[in-house]
Amino acid sequence: MENQGFVEFAGVQKSYDGRTLVIEGLDLSIPKGEFLTMLGPSGSGKTTSLMMLAGFEAPSRGEIRVAGKPIQNVPPHRRNIGMVFQNYALFPHMTIAENLAYPLKVRRMGRAETERRVARALDMVQMGTLAQRRPSQLSGGQQQRVALARALVFEPDLVLMDEPLGALDKNLREHMQFEIKHLHERLGVTMVYVTHDQAEALTMSDRIAVFNRGRVEQLATPAELYEEPATVFVAGFIGENNRLSGVLADRQGDRGTVRLESGPVVQARVAPGLEAGALVTVSLRPERVRLVPAEAADGAGGERGLFGHVSDLIYLGDHIRVHLADGPAAGLVAKIPNNADHQHVRPGGRYRVEWGPADAIALPVGP
Template sequence: MTANDALVTFRGVQKTYDGTSLVVRDLNLDIQRGEFLSLLGPSGSGKTTTLMMLAGFESPTAGEISLGGVPITRTPPHKRNFGMVFQNYALFPHMTVADNIAYPLTVRKLGQSEREAKVKRALDMVQMGAMGARFPAQLSGGQQQRVALARALVFDPQLVLMDEPLGALDKQLREHMQIELKALHRRLGVTFVYVTHDQAEALTMSDRVAVFSDGRIQQIDRVDCLYETPVNRFVASFVGDNAVLDATVHTTTGEHCEVRMPNGALLRGVNVNRANVGDRVQCSVRPERIELAEAGSANTLPGQVMDVIYFGDHLRLRCQMGAEAEVMVKLALNHPAVPTPGHTVHLHAPPQHMRVYL
């Protein structure tokens, strides 16, 4: 997709609250029409400030935000016509569910019959058709979240902004709502921009994810690319689990390099940041990519099994690699030879899945 297809563009956007430290630094971002984009990052990384600038609740210190090619940096929030869903739902407690959902339509002065038809459609959309007469206090957290979502969608916005909307729900309900939200997005084709610090949530729901750290986007990519090919140490460590080992670059050949481990072993991997011979680096492998191998196999290190942990759908081996960090290995429940604690195992990291970072 090109920038011309983008619904929203950020160009050179910065934000500071105190005039010295930048919360958002030189942000350039294209949000495509109809996509589900998640802004993912730890607290203080700039993701929520970015969403609030898009919503109009915060103003950029520098740069320009455009909608469909038209600058909206100085357009007030109520004229941007975006749906918004907050973590705390922000429902009016004295209004019924139907009146809460109708509120954006009332503000826009729609007639009663059109209002009622749109509210009914929005209630059905979130599977709460029979609950229009109830009050928020009579609803569970998950039901209140559905009402907040229906209110954000009822006036057919071209963009829906969500700030950690599932954060207050318990794990099972949150996972259920993730699947429902994704299905709803696919059905409606509306552009969703979703802020979260939960990487599993971002991977489950999004078409693309922008990973924030220190006010910058570290990587923006499709979820599979983000998980399989992180561009730096931060993204590798923040998105998913990793086995991480320190090493020194021994040789380099094109996109690959050979690294020397503290025990003298040589391993081969992808030289992500073009490290040079002698550079100290971190080697990163996803736990599900590590295989149990025979002693002496290529790209293999010995480790001692400290623990075997049952995770329901898989097993994890906690292994001590010499004097270095512990490494987690994922194994299928039906793995033919699960070692027991105290045993020495030989862990093979396939070169194409071992990523070497400066």
């Protein structure tokens, strides 16, 4: 088969003890110029995969290729890969300019070319006026910019980032997300980014590989992962969702009817491969939930509908978070925009839960 990927993992496995697989056969193709995020909880295998690509870990089986060439036997310093770490890893005794010049010095680059590249890289991250300062004289955000510039200064084929914004506060973290995203758009360099923060992944990525227990559960664009999760794990890890257990009663094309364990029958989109009689979990995003006062609910479904009482109303500024208790809808969460529409919702009130036919998806029950 023709190799279309700039970076490729082909049947890659990793075990540290020879018995337990940390990576269970990774097949992943990353086109040149893509911003791909490896997303998952701690211990899912995302950082191990990045470290194998960087050359700090070796695969137990399989092959990793960059530009069509296997790199297992190429030492890290010869892979032409830039790295950005969470702790910045700057040399404290060197100036900012000297930190950036170091990887060029290792590559025996001439003085004039070194100075040109350092100046260009600093301008790229808007740090040109601070070239003679030391890392201790910079803020966390400025140090992270320097670390990013140092990863780019030698014009690498590939830039790898391991939780690079984890040490920053929320506002600065969000600002740096956009800076890195815009820098990627300007330079077109291939970037592989590791994070456990799903909001960060949704903001920055061209595609996201969702890792779970050493394998990729789904590889897709941010919108596809959110709107069309392939598994219950992905639905729960990407954004927030309500889960309703039941049986797929029937299916017509990509739509179907699910009889919930709590009794009501609901409509949902149906994931590929599911047939009538299958055990399913219905995934429903809280912002897609509509609450209709019980006394105003129409007769469709009557008392067999999905009803519950409001146990908590939490004011969160831009939206109201509603928790339901008692009855078939017990445990569901709704997010209601903070506008006139939310005024009918009151603590203790009884409501029918509704949603559009395309707003929920029935997924296979996970292992």
